[in-house]
Amino acid sequence: MKLMILLLFCHGASAVEHSLKIYHIISSGHPNIPDYVGITDFEDTGMTYYDSNMTMIEPRHDWVSKLMEGDPQHWKKKSQDCKNYEQVFKDEANSFNQHSKQTGGVYIVQQIFGCVWDDETQKADGFKEYAYNGEDILKFDLQTETWIAANPQAEITKHEWDGNTANNQFWKNFLTNFCPELVKKYLTYASAFLHRTDLPSVSLLQKSPSSPVSCHATGFYPDRALMLWRKDGEDLHEDVDQGEILPNHDGSFQMRVDLKLSSVKPEDWRRYDCVFQLSGADDKIITKLDKAEIRTNSGKPSDTTVPIFVAVVVLAVILISVIGFTVYKKKKERDSKELSRCSYQNCNIEPKCNCAQKSEAINNNETATLRFCKRD
Incomplete structure (x- = not known):
């Protein structure tokens, strides 16, 4: 029950299927970036953002702002839930780090969970997975309500979590029932945004x-x-x-x-x-x-060239954390494209721009308020 309260709103298609995906990232060893980041994607688009330096969830689109304005106390409470869950996730990350026997340096733990809901069949499918330093370690099996370990180091955690039947039952209910209800709610607010037509x-x-x-x-x-x-x-x-x-x-x-x-x-x-x-x-x-x-390349560079590359160093670790879900993204339909967010317009003409810099550039060039590399 405690976990349910903490996670309730710490969250972040096709014409038929609609998705809600929530990302949590813990990183250590870098003084210039938040050690905890929470990102919500709705319909594969950044919906909200939260990190350990903030007190309130930030909306990423106008329709989310309207949703928040409609019930400010509700969103204030959910921001507190995110802050509380930060400690829960940090405890899990510390456990993963101990089991990995890593003695120092930077480590990154990612968690992704959410659901896909089909508005024609009314069927929903949920998922919850963890990765450590870019490698899958644990995945929740909805059918058996147990955890699947991807490597020997994760076996210890798997056996511990398999024994927590109450928590596993909560997750199955959350992913297959509560999460789809959130998707339906968000669709009512995001309808105009999702049905717009924009020329490039x-x-x-x-x-x-x-x-x-x-x-x-x-x-x-x-x-x-x-x-x-x-x-x-x-x-x-x-x-x-x-x-x-x-x-x-x-x-x-x-x-x-x-x-x-x-x-x-x-x-x-x-x-x-x-x-x-x-x-x-x-x-x-x-x-x-x-x-x-x-x-x-011989032409005059755009005005955004300097700030784009200044931000690369600051966001490098978070970029790595997002790329850490490459394995998961390749497994899921429609998600493979999300890893290709390099700005072709600004990076392709820069000979020294590597892949990491490209992913950084697209995010920083297109919105100064973006605090994570994605896939917003």
Whole structure:
């Protein structure tokens, strides 16, 4: 019962399935970042944020703010629940660290739990997992109400937790009953946000004069769109590299399509254009292949370049903690794309930008208030 009270609101799709996912992160050994972070995702979009330096949960979207304004005392209590659960999770993290026999240095423990609810079949499926330094260690089995250990070090904790039947029964009820009810509640507030239509900004990018030209669109919603290169109005299929639709932390999406210039004669540039179109929409965004419009490494850097890379060092450990759920994300449908949040627009033209810096850049470039790398 105590655990239920503590966790009640320390939380953070497709047209049919709706998801709520809650992330807790404990890190040690880094003085410049919070040692506890709690993140809530609703419909794979950042909903709320909380860390050990705060007293109240922070909303990440206007619809969440309206939800909080409707019952401020309720949210105040849930913020306290998050603060209390911080100690519960720290105790679990210390136990994992002892069992790992790690004697020093930085260690990171991640916890993810939540549910997916199908609004047609009314069926719900829940999950709860732990990872230590990026490796899976424990997973809750809803059917048997027991824990599955991923390595020998986790066996000790598994046997301890298997014996706590009351806590395991609570988790099964929470994940299969209470969590889906939260999803339904949030859907009523988030409806306008989820059903909006946003057009993207489109840019032409090029790493070097010999590199392909990328037509990059970012900020569009929903995640159903067509993007292609044309020549004389005809779709191109050769010398074209089609990228995936990837999520931005603010709930919008980005995509790109590359054109190899080796087959394009200089005098023929005017015959090429890039087309973006949202699924079901009549309007198209057409961008002509124009050398004057291409952003390259030799061009003037954007104003956000300096703050982007200053923030990289401060957020490095939290980035690692998020990447630590790679294994889990690859197991779950729809979640694999969340690990590819590098800003193609700002990082692809920077030769010294590694993968870690890219993930940092997209989060810091797109919102100054973001405090964690994700997958917001």
